[in-house]
Amino acid sequence: MKIQYTYILLLLACVTLVNCKEIDTDSESPWPEQTNTTKPWTRWWWMGSAVDKPNIKSHLIAFEKAGLGGVEITPIYGVKGEEENFIDFLSPKYMDILDYTIDVADSLNMGVDMVLGTGWPYGGPQVTPEHAATQLLVEKYEVKKGATINTTIEPKDKKQHGLASLLHVIAFDTDGNATEITDKLENEKLNWQANNSDYTIYAVFSGKTRQQVKRAAPGGKGYTLDHYSTDALNEYVIPFNEALSGFAGKIRAIFNDSYEVYGTTFTPQFLDEFKTRRGYDLLPHLQQLLDTTDNDISNRIKSDYRETLSDLLLNKFDIPWTDWANSKQFKTKLQAHGSPGNLIDLYASADIPECETFGSMPYDIPGFRRELEDIREGDADPVMLKFSSSAAHIAGKPLTSSETFTWLRDHFKTALSQCKPEVEDLLLNGINHVFLHGSTYSPERAAWPGWKFYASVNFNPNNTIWEDVPSLFSYISNCQSMLQSGQPDNETLLYWPIYDTWGKNLKNSLFFQFKIHSLDEWLHDTPFYETCKNLMAKGYNTDFISDQFIAEASVKDGLIVLPGGTYKSLVVPDSEFMPLETLKKLLELKQAGAHIIFEGLPESVPGYHDYEAQNKELLDLISSNESLFKTTTDLYNDLKTANVNPETLVESGLKFIRRDIDGEKIYYLVNHTSKTIDDFLPIAIGNKEVIILDPLTLNVGNAIVKKEDDRTLVKLQIEPGKSYILKTENSKSQKDWGYFETSAEAIPLTGTWNFDFEKGGPQLPASVTIDSLQSWTTLSPEAEAFSGTASYTIEFNAPEIVVDNWKLNLGDVRESAKIWLNGTYIGDVWSAPFNIQLRKLKKGTNELKIQVTNLPANRIRAKELRGEEWKIFYEINMVNKDYQKFDATLWNPMPSGLLGPVTITPLKKTLQ
Secondary structure, three states, rough: OHHHHHHHHHHHHHHHHOOOEEEOOOOOOOOOOOOOOOEEEEEEEEEOOOOHHHHHHHEEEEHHHHHOOOOEEEEEEEOOOOOHOOOOOOOOOHHHHHHHHHHHHHHHEEEEEEEEEOOOOOOOOOHHHEEEEEEEEEEEEEEOOEEEEEEOOOOHHHHHHHEEEEEEEEEOOOOOOOOEEEEHEEOOOEEEEEEOOEEEEEEEEEEEEOOEEEEEOOOOOOEEEEOOOOOHHHHHHHHHHOOOOOOOOOEEEEEEOOOOOOOEEEOOOOHHHHHHHHHOOOOHHHHHHHHOOOHHHOOOOOOOHHHHHHHHHHHHHHHHHHHHHHHHOOOEOOOOOOOOOOOHHHHHHOOOOEEEEOEEOOOOOOOOOHHHHOOEOOOOOOOHHHHHHHHHHOOOOOEEEEEEEEOOOOOOOOHHHHHHHHHHHHHOOOOOOEEEEEOOOOOOOOOOOOOOOOOOOOOOOHHHHHHHHHHHHHHHHHHHHHHHHOOOOOEEEEEEOHHHHOOOOOOOOOOOOOOOHHHHHHHEEEEEEEHHHHHHHHHOOOOEHHHHHHHHHHEEEEEEEOOOOOEEEEEEEEOOOOOOOHHHHHHHHHHOOEEEEEEOOOOOOOOOOOHHHHHHHHHHHHHHHOOOEEOOOOOOHHHOOOOOOOOHHHHHEEEEEEEEEEEEEEEEEEEEOOOEEEEEEEEOOOEEEEEEEEEOOOOOEOOEEEEOOOOOOEEEEOOOOOOEEEEEOOOOOEEEEOOOOEEOOEOOOOEEEEEEEEEEEEOOOOOEOOOOOOOOOHHHHHHHHEEEEEEEEEEEOOOOOOOOOOEEEEEEEEEEEEEEEEEEEEEOOOOOOOEEOOOOOOOOOEEEEEEEOOHHHHHHHHHHHHOOOOOOOOOOOEEEOOOOOOOHOOOOOOOOOEEOOOEEEEEEEEOO
């Protein structure tokens, strides 16, 4: 069976090559070999784990055929009416299905990842209250001088009774002196007289957040796990040690979702850990820790508290978690964002750091539609994205993954064209292993639209976008095959001064999370952010570095050496706080010949312990090494001195990322502007030949170049929405790239179109002929409700013009199209610009067929207008983009089909 399937794959590959235009089979292909890792993967939601082997197999075959390289299994809540088919998580039946899934995936050369639990975050029935997520609880009592307190010490929140553990009772006099009076308790009752002063008494409890696993599947419900405790982790994995026996190396990676462990500010061993790590006892400073005013001492103690949480999350959970997984020959994949810790260090603790984007971003690309009523405003900030890829780069991790397309549009309303620029921004910022968010298992017995996860987008065969989704997946795969090659080529490091955030009052909150949805609170309007944005705007690509990785750095031949590679310079943005050890290490690196560029110098060490003495040492260190700590007056000139040169091609508006393969460079270039760029653009490597590669079509050719000693000028023609990959070489290895320019005005294709509905539902409307292009929703009530694929066919006479090529422009396409000319398949267009090269027309009459697929929105709208219920899911069921009740009856019909105008434009080759 596997041999037969491999043969089929080879045939499909041959068909793909035949359908690709102008592939030069005589030249060695510069495209790397495709693997399951270069292909996009998908998060695969198993609703109620009500899965069976025949449907598992059919899903995986469909996924592979469409171009996916693997799945990440996440069991979640179930479907009403399917209770008899629910399978408990980790039960023998579940493990049998998992084993079968892995075997089928392996036969298709696909990989399988899994979540270490159900829903998110980690937790489940094996989590006892002892090891559940914990919070610091403090109860406050006032006692006047001479008075006696005689009361039971317990949490005011009755829900904490039986869960919270009393640790300490501390009395503070009016001068702030602390006295431990825990020994005055008898059976949790305090009987104590306040002598000599008024007192404030604090009772310190180890309380519980009581958070349950979100979206849990059958067999997965329970408390969220304490993420600051190795003991809790070790207890948590006991069921997995047994269930996963025999699975070593069969699962590719274990996934841990974004840190949504809310309000967890404590762990039972926190006070001891704090004393060991920060060098002082926290209890005598409890009043200052809880002080909500913005004062220096309180903020320093809070900084120490937050740093301790970060240390525990990293060293007591994330690193042991990776060690556990690696011991079973699994990799780990971690979303660190949302946590209270140092994102760089946390991302780097996993084998595959993973970021995410949420919502829809704006683009200036003509024809890119972003209807406000259908979107959630996005927060895909490129600086935020670079935290994950930077961690991978400096730690030497080859892959950076992403949770992609989360809530890109409302349900049933996402087009492939709207996915492309969003995923390009991920690739441009170092992500090279895309995970779709996502795909829902839906058995054959489920009526359309099948089972749906509450968050959009759903990449499934029962979604009409599946008709042309292989082209999106192919594009991502082609890009990733290049962006996984060689090494990242960011020459400059940028220090992240995390203590400037930890040391703030932060809205009086002790617990702070570095969330992607609250960048204004901790990232925007910081010198770090401003410097990063300025560097990117000037054409410098950077990786971020933490204090921990600075401590690991060394210098060789003037280069800064890290586990992941070497860097030419390190920029230190203006900051208020920096650990003394970090400043000493920066001085050491600079004395060893590293290019360390200071935009500003720290004013203080962070934290409370011995800070005055440390501050004196810090200032003495700066003053005694004044020449080495001189701040820059021209950052870009200092970078030039370090032999770091910008990629000035960004002045054209192009975005780029660069990689290095044995000294040769790969550039991934994207045009998200509103204008075509047609010019010689410089790349910062001299005297090179350059190959242009089109990841959309696989076309390859030698570029026209002008060689200079320190740079190479490359002739590029990039329309808005297009992307190319450039690869430098010492000599030409391909045929020449085809450059064209318009030789005459575009010619409209007018006349009678034969219009046929080909596949889709709820039923096929009748075929018609039309004289002008319009949305098919205007043709009839049946057409208004239709979602699927229809074809447009027209005959036209070839214009009597001498041309080298013809460009077909489809105008407004809703939403993707395949094109045939005279019965020969030309290709598909599914993103802006909606055009394609036809090559030559035959003399006389030509036939053009355009097959168009719309979105499923109109069909679901019609279904709801008929009163047919399909939202049959437990827990959150279905919501719209604003997390309100989903109601498609409120929608207007979405324009569908080929709206045009359709034109052909004569092209002639240019030989500049």
